[in-house]
Amino acid sequence: MxxxxxxxxxxxxxxxxxxxxxxxxxxxxxxxxxxxxxxxxxxxxxxxxxxxxxxxxxxxxxxxxxxxxxxxxASDRCYVLAFDVAVDRLVAARVGLGGVVLDRREAARPRAGPDLPRVVEILARFGRQLHRAAPPQATCVGVGASYCGMIRPGDGMVRFGPDLGWVDQAFGAELGRRLGLGLPVAVGNEAHLGAQAEQQRGAGIGFQNLIYLHGDVGVGGGIIVGGRLLGGDGGYGCELGHMVVNPYDGRPCGCGSSGCLEAEVGERALLDAAGRPAELFGRDAIRAVADDADRGDPAAREALRRVGDWLGIGVANLINLFNPGMVVFGGMLCDLYPGAAAQVRARIARNVLPVAREHVRLRTAALADDATLIGAAELAFTPLLTNPLHPTPPP
Amino acid sequence: MxxxxxxxxxxxxxxxxxxxxxxxxxxxxxxxxxxxxxxxxxxxxxxxxxxxxxxxxxxxxxxxxxxxxxxxxASDRCYVLAFDVAVDRLVAARVGLGGVVLDRREAARPRAGPDLPRVVEILARFGRQLHRAAPPQATCVGVGASYCGMIRPGDGMVRFGPDLGWVDQAFGAELGRRLGLGLPVAVGNEAHLGAQAEQQRGAGIGFQNLIYLHGDVGVGGGIIVGGRLLGGDGGYGCELGHMVVNPYDGRPCGCGSSGCLEAEVGERALLDAAGRPAELFGRDAIRAVADDADRGDPAAREALRRVGDWLGIGVANLINLFNPGMVVFGGMLCDLYPGAAAQVRARIARNVLPVAREHVRLRTAALADDATLIGAAELAFTPLLTNPLHPTPPP
CATH class of the missing domain: 1.10.10.10 (Winged helix-like DNA-binding domain superfamily/Winged helix DNA-binding domain)
Structure with missing residues (x-):
């Protein structure tokens, strides 16, 4: 035994x-x-x-x-299906053992909606296409999905998806049913999965204490403590985007409060600070501000400086709390961070106790926008890696 | 094998x-x-x-x-020596297996100083007295100490003791030498040890995710994640007292910055808010404000309300990050919290995402002012409990 x-x-x-x-x-x-x-x-x-x-x-x-x-x-013989419900796109991929993306499908996602049946329909269609296109000797050993919201561990229930307006929706169960592969779907929060992917295959390989900030409309977080994702009692920890950084005249936040980190450094905060019109949104708009700042545009530089100061307060607080070896900026923060780095470093120098900032490194996500997708694939591989000779059979 | x-x-x-x-x-x-x-x-x-x-x-x-x-x-046959260098006192105790305080010595500590040799001299004298007074059949199996500052794991070096002005002082090694018992001294940060003591023997028994805030001049923290103390890369995590909560007109902090949680809710913040003269300090002064508020004094109530709001912002941020089952208030926060609880709860309701605040409980430290001392005793018992039949021999 x-x-x-x-x-x-x-x-x-x-x-x-x-x-x-x-x-x-x-x-x-x-x-x-x-x-x-x-x-x-x-x-x-x-x-x-x-x-x-x-x-x-x-x-x-x-x-x-x-x-x-x-x-x-044996990447050609053993694979998982990985899905990513991101703020601006729906992605599905066939990922071979070894973490190789072998095939993928992607659709733009409108900012408002869609609802659960529509999201599941699109992803399930992609998934079945990928499955059919796989070579005959290949076996699908798991399915994982990344979702931009709070997920109940165990059953993939979306407890709160602020961006799509989902509350208590059985996303994992529905996707599994519509895929029809007889495999359960493991679902994780996008920033949690991004953190794990960056630690396993990205900027943070070898780091046991790592903080990953994932920016898009809001700011999510994945925090690795002693090699493990911080879950907390219910699996709902790491919500660094709702850390209050601006208690006086903070911008309103999607959570109903104001002055949260994500309200001060999310997409809208940067675009407003740069004086961009209210109808602009998305990654291209963020990149345009970053590019303008690179070219010396004063308004864009000042916008990055202001947002960078709030980001710096948040990051300094996190370093004091977690004494991490690395902080990784993902999602749209990949584009925002380089122009805000000086401000972030100044805040760290001012607000972090010297012994806790001695060795910390700041990096953008090495896996870039695929961090969350790769994290979903790793989640899907987990049962196989736990017991490769007798993996847990699907229920 | x-x-x-x-x-x-x-x-x-x-x-x-x-x-x-x-x-x-x-x-x-x-x-x-x-x-x-x-x-x-x-x-x-x-x-x-x-x-x-x-x-x-x-x-x-x-x-x-x-x-x-x-x-x-066998509390009468097996004991440890535990020491506590707190902000207002020096304590030494003989603690029997089972966590029973069998004997203790205590001295008031002047707010300014004393230096390392003087602190070690007092504690070592107490320790030798306690050791001599032990019954002949009793064996000392370890020595632990709690210190109000940042401690390097492993050798008990005080990296930063803001309150005594100590930087890189070999406290653990010196105390061990002066005790002369041939036993090493394991040293921990007071809030880390308080957190572990409350989780093992106090308000948080059975909780796997717990946050302990220890207030005195400043505010220290001990955070239990998945049953273990959060250390971070160097063991310097949990510094929740230097979370910036008031970035605009924050009070100056001992760390050199301003608007840190400890600057807004530490002893001086409360006494100033209550209009107490600058020469007053210490626990009796804090208790006097709390007592006056209980009796309905408007200035004292308003002071607790203001300080409670900053405390609430800090606690809300921590609950969003850690999704803990319990938050424990220790040190002088035991006295401050009851009069500030309404404000703290209001901030949690406003700033914590609903799924993360569903089950969290707020409590004052059940071990009261002995939490840190008991934590030091538990630290001293660790080698014995790891391998009771062949404990690590002293080096």
Whole structure:
């Protein structure tokens, strides 16, 4: 019983190394996992038999002697479907083991609406197309979705989706039903998934304490504490966008309050500060402000400076609270941050206690706009990676 | 090897049950730990042999049949020394296994100073007195200290003690040397230790996500995430007192910035808001404001209302970030909170997203001013509880 449990864990650990790190020699796996070569050989042979890894002789190692076989993830045989309900688009992708996006479909999303049946219809159609287009030897091992709102862990219920106006909608269950693949759909909040993706495959590889801020209309957050996503009692933690930073004359926030971080640094705050007309919105409008600032336009520079100061207060507060190794800016904050970085750094210098700011790094998301989609794919791979030889069967 | 490791863990788990929960029957331990009675008997017999538990027949169980033996912590045979360098006092205590304060010494601390040698001299004298006064059969198994500042994990170096003006002072090492017991001194930040004590023995028993705010001159924090203290990369997280809540006309803060939570709700903020003269300070002065507010004094009530609003903003931000089950107010916030609770609750209602505030409870510290001292004792017991049959020998 204990032996079987150890073998199960080792298989999961080995597959995770290959999935996250790519092709690696058996010798390197043995060194990383602290196991002997014969144990590694038994594990890779078993994982190859069930179609999860492929083994091959390296072309030229430059050393004498028999080279150690290379172990690769079998991206063409094992995949997940990943979905992303973002503020401006609906995305679906077939993502192979190893994290390779093999195929994708994307549709623009109107700012107002659509409702649950319409979103699910579009995503399910994309999903079925991707599934049919997969090669015959490939198996779908999971389905994951990223959603721009608060998600109940376990059943993928959208508790609160401010942007689409959804309250208590059974998004995960409906998408699973309409896909008709007999697989459950694991749903996560977009910023939570973006944080995990950046930590596993993006700017924050190796960081155990990381804060990810995801900007679009609002600002969401994903916070990794000691290697794990901060959930809190109900899974609703990380709501850094509703940190009050401007208690006096703060801008009204979608949550009903005012002066929240997302009200002061979200899309509308920047566009208003730059004097852009009220009918402009979206990423192109944000990028236009950033580009104008790059070209020296005073109004755009001042807008980034003002928004950057609020962002800096928020980030400084978070560094004092979490003493992270890295802060990652994602979503539209990728475009906003470079022009606001000086202001953010000034606030950190002023407001963070010296010992907590000693080693912190600030970065934009390395996975850019795919951070949330990749996070959804990782969520879908989780059961397989936990127990690759006997993954949890679909209910 | 694996069997020995399992036995070691089970012994630690059993001793932890007895240490934190008090006397408990073998049958109950078997049920809680999911082990059979013969395994429990072997463990308790071994723990009794090394003087960590005592077993006795319960007086009357009200049931037929042979009663299950009661297992108690051997508080009279196994103890730690715990120290507390607080803002207004120096405390030393002998704390028996089971968390019983058996003996204590206390001295008032002048607000300005004293320096490291003087603090260590006083504490070491108290410690040696407590050690000499212990009964001959009792063994000291560890030493822990709580300090009102930022502590480097591992060696008990005070990185920053704003209140005493200490920077990079080897407090833990010096106290250990002057005690001369051949035991290392484990040092923790007072609010971190207060949080852990409240979670283990106070208001927050059973809570996995808990925020503890410790007020005195400033405001420190200890945050439990998923059952563990939030440390961050360097162990310097939880600095909620330096969250900027008032970015415009904030009061100057000891950190060099202004508008920090501790500047707006610390001792001086309340006393100034209540119109108390600048030479008044300390807990008695805080209690006088709270008492006056209770008696209906308008200036005192207004002071608590104003300070409570800033406290409410800070607490609302923390609930949005951590989705905790409980928020505990410790130190002088025990006195301040009851008169400010309405304001704090109003801010939570206004600023926390509904799903995150559904189940949160607000409480004052059940251990009152001993939370930090008890936390230091728990820190000192940690090596024993990790491996009770072969505790780490002193270096």
């Amino acid at each position: 204990i032996q079987e449990e150890i073998r199960r864990r080792n298989a999961g650990t080995l597959l995770r190394h290959v999935h996250l790190g790519g092709a690696v020699s058996r010798a390197e796996l043995a060194a990383r996992m602290g196991l002997n070569r014969s144990t590694i050989r038994a594990l890779t042979t078993e994982l190859a038999r069930v179609g999860l890894v492929q083994e091959e002789t390296p072309s030229d190692t430059g050393r004498a002697g028999r080279p150690s076989l290379l172990v690769r993830p | 694996i069997q020995e490791e399992i036995r070691r863990r089970n012994a630690g788990t059993l001793l932890r049950h007895v240490h934190l929960g008090g006397a408990v029957s073998r049958a109950e331990l078997a049920a809680r730990m999911g082990l059979n009675r013969s395994t429990i008997r072997a463990l308790t017999t071994e723990l009794a042999r090394v003087g960590l538990v005592q077993e006795e027949t319960p007086s009357d169980t009200g049931r037929a049949g042979r009663p299950s033996l009661l297992v108690r912590p």
